[in-house]
Every structure is written in structure tokens, then in C-alpha cells.
């Protein structure tokens with residue numbers, strides 16, 4: 187399998203407005219994730235130790251799908267919730 | 270559940286950027302089945318070719334990687350010459366939900382520029398690449414010429430147009446073929462039943 191194909195850090199691949207949007211669902215941070223349809227639903231943001239932010243609901247889905255060690259979708263460092 | 274709003278955004282985002290050399294189209298009315306196109310990188314035996322990629326989005330997308338496969342036949346060590354299967358890490362265990370269909374297609378384009386014969390998907394092609402590079406180049410160029418010329422994409426567009434008018438796809442293809450690719454002649458024949 188071809189690996190590390192001149193690997194670009196994921197961050198350089200991302201969309202124009204990456205600072206205001208969740209890197210997982212692409213919805214704006216001032217809105218909610220696709221699972222929370224209604225504005226006003228409790229859809230908090232959460233930061234990783236690497237300082238990348240996501241909707242809590244989005245990063246939980248990703249972390250739960252990754253075994254044994256989840257990585258940050260943006261920078262691939264080990265994902266740890268910022269304490 | 271497939272994140273439809275994200276997929277829709279991805280399509281808009283990808284097709285807005287005409288300079289990238291990759292694009293994504295809907296195949297039917299399902300967002301889970303898409304068709305990507307990649308233009309062959311300049312300075313490679315794939316130059317001048319347009320390669321079509323079948324894209325299937327699993328329900329878990331973007332938490333699971335998209336399934337991609339070359340529809341256009343291509344002679345490349347890391348792509349099966351038999352069925353177009355691709356072995357690329359970001360489409361498997363190195364997938365990240367921060368990647369997009371566009372970045373995956375761009376990675377495939379990069380793979381066309383930089384084959385990895387030591388890690389082959391197609392052993393026959395890889396052997397040829399390593400042992401007889403000039404023949405590899407010749408074959409790869411020939412396959413591009415024979416299977417990936419822009420003309421065949423034009424045909425796909427014509428097929429799509431006629432299908433959208435309400436004719437069944439199989440009938441459209443044979444009629445278009447019989448009409449020598451002439452869209453108007455094919456339409457006349459289709460309408461006259």
C-alpha cells in the first residue's frame with residue numbers, strides 16, 4: 187500500500203474558512219453540528235491538546251471510531267481533550 | 270447516516286475550483302454515488318488523459334473513507350490494470366475526516382505522478398516498471414491514448430444529457446454509438462422510437 191505520498195499536513199488541505207468551521211462536519215462554529223438540527227440545541231465546541239477545535243458531538247464520533255489510539259483529524263497528533 | 274450537507278458542500282467547493290484538474294459529478298440522484306475525474310499530470314505518460322473514478326460513500330462518511338476505484342483503465346504499478354482498485358493509505362487506515370473527496374482525488378493525481386513500484390497493487394505492471402522502464406512508459410502512454418482520451422468524457426456527457434431527457438441509459442449508449450457519437454442524430458433516433 188502506498189504510504190506517505192509526500193504527506194502534506196492535513197491543515198494545508200483544508201477549506202477556505204477553516205478557522206470558523208468544524209474540520210469534521212464543515213458547519214460553522216457559530217451553528218451546530220448536523221446531528222443537532224435546531225439552533226439553540228446544546229452543541230458545544232471542544233479543544234484538543236493540539237489546539238484544534240471541533241464540535242464535541244463530531245469529535246466524539248471520530249474518537250469512538252478510532253481504536254486503539256485516536257488522532258486529531260487536522261494534525262494527526264494523538265487526540266487528547268484539552269484539560 | 271451519511272452527512273449529506275457536508276457532501277453537498279464538498280461538491281460545490283471542488284467544482285468551483287476549475288484549476289485543480291479534478292472534479293466531482295453526481296452519477297444518479299444519490300449523493301452516495303459520485304464520479305470523480307482527474308486530468309493526467311503533465312510530464313507523465315498519463316498527460317492528455319482524463320481518468321474517471323467511481324466514488325462510493327459509506328454511511329459512515331466522513332468518519333469512514335470514501336471507496337474509490339479507477340473506471341478508466343490505467344497502466345500504473347499502484348492501480349490494478351484488471352479492475353482499477355487502488356491501494357493508497359489515505360483511502361484506508363490513514364483516512365481523516367478533515368480530508369475531502371477533492372483532496373483524495375488530488376492524492377490520486379499525485380500518485381499518477383509518483384508511482385511506488387516497491388509497494389505494488391499490480392505486480393505485473395510493477396515488474397515492468399522496475400525491469401524495463403521504457404516499455405512501461407510506452408504501455409502507459411498507449412493505455413492513456415486508448416482509454417483515457419478526452420473524447421470519451423465527451424461521450425459520457427452526451428450520455429448523461431440524453432439520460433436526463435428521460436431515455437434509458439443502455440438505449441442511449443447503443444444509439445449514440447450507432448450515430449457515431451453524434452448527439453443530435455442520436456436524439457432524433459431516440460425520439461422516433
Ligand SMILES: [Zn+2]
Pocket residue numbers: 208209210211212213219220240241244
Ligand atoms: Zn462539527
Ligand SMILES: [Zn+2]
Pocket residue numbers: 218219220221222228229230241243244
Ligand atoms: Zn451537535
Ligand SMILES: [Zn+2]
Pocket residue numbers: 234236237238258259260261262263
Ligand atoms: Zn490537532
